[in-house]
Amino acid sequence: MNDVSFLPHARLDDLIQLLLTQGFRVIGPRVRAGVIAYDTIDAATQLPWGWRDAQAPGRYRLEQTAGSRCFAWANGAQAIKPFLFAPREPLWQARRAAGCFEVQELVPPPRPLAFLGVRACDLAALAIHDRHFLGGLHPDPYYAARGEEMLLIAVNCTHPADTCFCAATGDGPQAAAGFDLALTELDDGFVAQAGSQEGRELMQALVLAPATPEQRAAASQAIGLAAAAQTRRLPAPERLRRLYQRLDHSRWEDVGARCLSCGNCTQVCPTCFCHREQDVPALEGEATVHERQWDSCFSAGHAWLHGYQVRPEIRQRYRQWLTHKLAGWQAQFGRSGCVGCGRCISWCPVGIDLTEEVEVLLAEAADGA
Structure with missing residues (x-):
């Protein structure tokens, strides 16, 4: 099967509904309280269509435009970290019982999560967290439970903020690894690339047409321009x-x-x-x-x-x-x-x-x- 297909904007909701029928809780970007934040979604209409962000040192603003895209922005205040490494969570509880204490571990039950719109920089951050929480002799059971059944749909960045410098760290704007499906948005849809067997099966279930050479070239050019637009740097x-x-x-x-x-x-x-x-x-x-x-x-x-x-x-x-x-x-x-x-x-x-x-x-x- 062709690993690079085209997903029209009109079919994006088909992808979300497919994930829901497979039992996933779908997490995607939404406009909330003046920012773009990841939250539960159940329809493509809930995505930030036409929204743009303007970022500078000490400044974040959103602007509604007449644009036809839903990922024409750089990032919000949070990545997907809070869904895996919870900001606040119980680890265990102790209860008095017959003159002693009974201790019970409070590991959350696994629930399939599908993240839509993960950026390349945040995939790189996820890899660091996986190594920290899951590597070594004592993996973190709480982090492991939340990420046990996880599907990652990345979106390559084509509209970096003034504060972005992922090209300098080698972590973007294109997702290189760690995704099941990677999307690059054009005016009428997405060039979709599978990164795993699960991603290939999603594209196959959606019956997507192969991306044309022109669409693939436009996607590649947009990513290249996003890298070239970044002015901030970090030393080697x-x-x-x-x-x-x-x-x-x-x-x-x-x-x-x-x-x-x-x-x-x-x-x-x-x-x-x-x-x-x-x-x-x-x-x-x-x-x-x-x-x-x-x-x-x-x-x-x-x-x-x-x-x-x-x-x-x-x-x-x-x-x-x-x-x-x-x-x-x-x-x-x-x-x-x-x-x-x-x-x-x-x-x-x-x-x-x-x-x-x-x-x-x-x-x-x-x-x-």
């Missing part, structure tokens, strides 16, 4: 590792004076996975629930070690985040923790741009210093 990985040689740079004081330590950057980041755990006792005193909640290395409690605050100053917290994200992760995962989505730039209340900060920090080290 070996240069990023030099951030650890710049721990006393005066720039940390400068960015620390601007940073609010609000943690917005870590909350919108598709790769951050810092969390804290706490016990929530029931009012009657007979039971307690142990839960996990997203945390941030910008919070004061995150660096609290046995009565001592390791990073009491904001400049130290920003330094920890930036050096770990871009340099320390390389030792852990073989790459930096940044996939170039630019969310941390857009959603920073004061518009701090990590690409600008890195450029200043490494400027004096450009010749090998």
